[in-house]
Amino acid sequence: MKLSYREYVLRLRHTFAIARGSVDTKQVLIVLLEHDGIVGYGEAAPSSRYGETSDTVKAFLGRVKLEWFDNPFQLESILSQVDSISEGNYSAKAAIDIALHDWMGKRLGLPLHELWGLNRTMTPQTSFTIGIDKPEILAQKIEEAEQYPILKIKLGTDDDQSIMSTIRMATKKVLRVDANEGWKRKETAVEKIKWLEQQGVEFVEQPMPASDLDGTAWVRERVNLPLIADEDCVRYHDVPRLQKAFDGINIKLMKCTGLREAMKMIHTARACRMKVMLGCMIETSLAITAAAQLSPLIDYADLDGNLLITNDPFIGVRVKEGKLELPDRPGIGITEK
Ligand SMILES: [Mg+2]
Numbered sequence: 001m002k003l004s005y006r007e008y009v010l011r012l013r014h015t016f017a018i019a020r021g022s023v024d025t026k027q028v029l030i031v032l033l034e035h036d037g038i039v040g041y042g043e044a045a046p047s048s049r050y051g052e053t054s055d056t057v058k059a060f061l062g063r064v065k066l067e068w069f070d071n072p073f074q075l076e077s078i079l080s081q082v083d084s085i086s087e088g089n090y091s092a093k094a095a096i097d098i099a100l101h102d103w104m105g106k107r108l109g110l111p112l113h114e115l116w117g118l119n120r121t122m123t124p125q126t127s128f129t130i131g132i133d134k135p136e137i138l139a140q141k142i143e144e145a146e147q148y149p150i151l152k153i154k155l156g157t158d159d160d161q162s163i164m165s166t167i168r169m170a171t172k173k174v175l176r177v178d179a180n181e182g183w184k185r186k187e188t189a190v191e192k193i194k195w196l197e198q199q200g201v202e203f204v205e206q207p208m209p210a211s212d213l214d215g216t217a218w219v220r221e222r223v224n225l226p227l228i229a230d231e232d233c234v235r236y237h238d239v240p241r242l243q244k245a246f247d248g249i250n251i252k253l254m255k256c257t258g259l260r261e262a263m264k265m266i267h268t269a270r271a272c273r274m275k276v277m278l279g280c281m282i283e284t285s286l287a288i289t290a291a292a293q294l295s296p297l298i299d300y301a302d303l304d305g306n307l308l309i310t311n312d313p314f315i316g317v318r319v320k321e322g323k324l325e326l327p328d329r330p331g332i333g334i335t336e337k
Pocket of ligand 1: 178
């Protein structure tokens with residue numbers, strides 16, 4: 001097995017701002033895994049929130065010794081070895097996991113959802129994210145998002161009420177809220193969520209800083225909206241302890257090391273009677289389509305990272321009136337533009 005990579009700089013349509021900062025571009029790495037005349041594609045979209053940059057991804061990939069393995073179907077052995085190289089490096093690990101799955105599907109001539117026994121008509125609708133912005137830009141973004149029936153609103157600022165009021169004036173759509181750990185005091189979180197309950201919001205993602213599970217549990221006892229863990233939920237061993245504070249989890253391939261672990265997390269969450277959301281970073285259609293292959297299993301999709309960029313190098317999953325439409329090509333199902 002041979003591993004190589006290409007670097008890309010993705011350009012955002014609008015400056016993308018959340019509670020902890022803003023970006024105009026995003027660096028990703030596309031990984032190519034070649035074996036027996038077939039090339040599997042993977043992607044790493046590193047997040048500084050989890051200690052990664054494109055340099056850490058390159059350094060990690062340099063330590064991966066895939067030539068030790070001669071059978072890409074042995075995902076459990078290969079990915080366990082890759083995971084053991086060092087802690088963290090989630091997106092770098094995800095790139096290898098995705099490439100192996102793509103290779104396997106291509107070799108068998110089957111799309112991943114078929115390989116997993118999933119019904120492609122059972123995909124959910126994805127939300128479309130509206131980042132933090134000035135009122136006039138928010139109104140423009142709402143207009144641009146016309147074709148998406150569910151919007152995910154980034155909050156966690158001192159201007160939350162005016163952001164929500166601007167958006168609610170512009171649309172009657174289902175709204176989901178992501179505070180990105182922005183409400184530092186539990187009393188503030190309760191107050192904000194109680195107000196959001198009257199704004200037709202479906203759920204709130206990560207209201208409090210990750211690791212303040214007791215604070216989040218205190219908030220949950222006092223509000224009616226479901227709470228979804230994002231920054232608190234990285235890998236599958238995080239899931240059971242989140243039950244006491246959250247109603248569901250947000251799984252991202254770039255946090256959890258890839259599709260194989262994401263599948264484990266879905267089943268672990270179900271065993272804990274929790275809701276499951278699939279989210280993303282700013283990514284190309286490659287990683288988004290890989291995640292979408294799992295989406296017939298989940299409750300909520302937030303797979304819009306590819307819709308926020310202007311130079312997506314790939315074609316894969318499509319969105320029709322919000323609903324994810326999976327390609328029927330083998331593997332992940334992407335092609336280069
Ligand atoms: Mg989030």
